[in-house]
């Protein structure tokens with residue numbers, strides 16, 4: 001009988017859900033109760049809705065368990081040691097039998113996430129055992145030329161996953177055309193979209209795939225220095241990247257004459273960002289690496305001509321780089337098998353919001369929104385109605401429920417007014433107010449605007465004021481038109497992508513949910529019952545016990561009624577703070 | 593606009609003597625290196641948990657960066673603080689997923705409980721309340737983070753309870 005092996009999912013999300021405690025508990029059992037088991041860690045497999053996850057390998061059969069806490073893990077170990085059989089109700093994934101979570105995994109194709117959740121990201125040996133660093137060795141052994149690699153990446157059809165969707169191979173060719181002796185390769189790990197965590201999961205779960213992708217990119221364009229610009233809010237990702245870089249140096253994948261390729265020298269360093277959304281934009285990112293305020297500048301010259309320290313520079317996103325080794329190793333044709341005519345391969349999405357199974361998914365391009373939400377995501381929480389999905393974060397837009405046949409590829413998504421973006425996919429139900437969503441995103445872009453362009457700086461501020469007014473019941477006739485006009489002006493007169501796309505959330509919500517704007521403005525009503533200023537709080541007489549807790553907690557003394565008498569809210573004095581609703585223990589307050 | 597951050601973060605008089613010898617090694621490490629300003633500021637903040645004015649002046653004297661440039665960079669990035677912070681920094685997530693799951697209720701409840709505004713520190717120096725964008729555990733929304741601990745699936749009530757528990761521990 002083989003030893004039991006336990007592997008705990010220790011991504012940021014798992015740790016937040018309590019994986020660290022589970023890990024410590026197993027360690028404790030190992031040390032103090034002399035349990036003869038192996039313990040290891042991995043990162044996020046994407047099933048965030050089931051965290052913390054523990055995989056148990058018993059007699060070479062793997063069972064992935066979900067929702068495991070310190071007590072349950074002890075029970076699991078005991079059970080497996082005694083019977084060598086799984087506790088079926090807790091299994092989320094195994095080869096042995098099907099579970100309901102198969103719906104989540106079966107439609108996925110894992111290329112960028114191929115190792116996430118399967119290997120220990122802090123051990124280079126495990127990456128190597130899963131075809132890691134085989135792509136760069138293949139290049140060395142077959143003496144593939146720079147041009148061959150670039151052509152290969154072009155043939156694969158891989159487009160930049162950072163949001164722009166530019167053909168990666170073509171970008172490399174531009175950088176390669178420039179014959180400067182010094183060039184830089186940069187990995188954009190700034191991941192600014194507030195509601196997306198694809199890049200973080202890749203960095204935490206499989207840092208070597210990004211590093212190998214950068215090595216291949218550096219070889220293809222002739223770069224000799226690399227930078228990973230990672231946001232400081234991702235401490236675990238930074239830690240694992242630094243571990244991985246040290247290991248790669250030790251094994252000779254970084255340094256001089258890499259893999260025996262003559263004169264191919266490269267080192268890579270991590271630069272921590274300091275918290276500014278606009279630094280995801282490539283010219284601002286370069287300014288930030290140079291230690292300045294992250295202000296975008298005019299292009300051309302593009303970074304391929306003049307980038308970091310005025311040298312030719314190529315910037316790609318984390319996910320883009322993570323795909324590269326797979327493409328070189330398996331061939332461009334294999335990659336291009338997935339996807340649609342103009343959007344090849346797979347895309348990772350961070351599926352969040354009012355969805356039953358939220359997490360990280362990698363799907364082939366061409367899958368419908370409907371399949372992602374109902375098949376993978378398991379539908380909407382609490383049986384509510386699906387209303388819209390927001391793609392592309394603050395630069396993107398929403399796609400309404402009736403367009404759920406839209407397929408996920410760059411052109412189809414763009415046709416709806418949204419953008420593919422970097423992979424944030426936030427699902428909204430009937431209780432989400434679309435005007436408030438637009439206000440939320442504009443509040444974000446307004447704060448993050450660097451202030452260089454007048455229209456972006458002041459225009460977003462004026463739009464935010466109008467939207468705030470509308471959600472507070474002070475909307476006026478003509479507001480919608482004014483928002484549209486400002487939107488087009490901001491789009492037309494901003495220098496960088498931040499301003500050019502900032503109005504998208506407003507334009508798409510107006511396009512698909514104009515009636516909600518009108519209800520706020522004309523009827524002073526919020527159909528989703530979300531904008532607090534537009535709600536009325538009332539006492540449900542049948543439920544009120546006269547306990548006075550609401551009256552005591554009302555900050556404006558707007559509630560009348562003494563002990564054991566039914567209370568009453570005076571609407572003229574009510575400031576709609578909701579204190580009565582949260583304090584009431586008898587469900588006796590309703591909002592309408 | 594990011595410039596808004598300046599008005600809100602006026603340099604105030606420093607609380608007590610700041611031991612400037614702590615940053616000597618930092619200056620030595622980065623002096624004369626290209627693109628060193630942000631790493632230096634990150635280093636200073638790692639030491640004092642904020643950027644003391646006297647430290648910025650010293651950096652300017654010893655590295656040749658203009659004080660105005662330093663101030664420009666320090667006010668541009670959200671990470672940098674010009675005022676001292678409380679012992680526990682409460683980061684309430686207001687990313688998209690958390691917003692959709694009513695994160696504003698968490699901030700409102702904490703503001704009420706701690707009697708401070710967003711971005712302020714309690715008079716006893718125990719807590720600073722901050723809003724951040726996406727902590728990366730969207731499936732646990734709404735989320736807040738205190739130190740290295742993340743708390744998920746919160747309500748206003750449960751968030752306040754977490755704070756109460758920390759206070760209790762601190763007072764013991």
Ligand SMILES: Cc1cc2nc3c(=O)[nH]c(=O)nc-3n(C[C@H](O)[C@H](O)[C@H](O)COP(=O)(O)O)c2cc1C
Pocket residue numbers: 159160161162163164165166168188189190191192193277278279280281282283315316317318320422496497498
């Ligand atoms: C305001 C703004 C924010 C951006 N944020 C990011 C980001 O967080 N991560 C990223 O990879 N690209 C971001 N981009 C896109 C980059 O400018 C750039 O196009 C990308 O990193 C190129 O890599 P790719 O070709 O592999 O997609 C952003 C662009 C803009 C205009």
Ligand code: FES
Pocket residue numbers: 194195196685686687688689690691725726727728729730731733734735
């Ligand atoms: S939006 Fe709050 S954790 Fe992602």
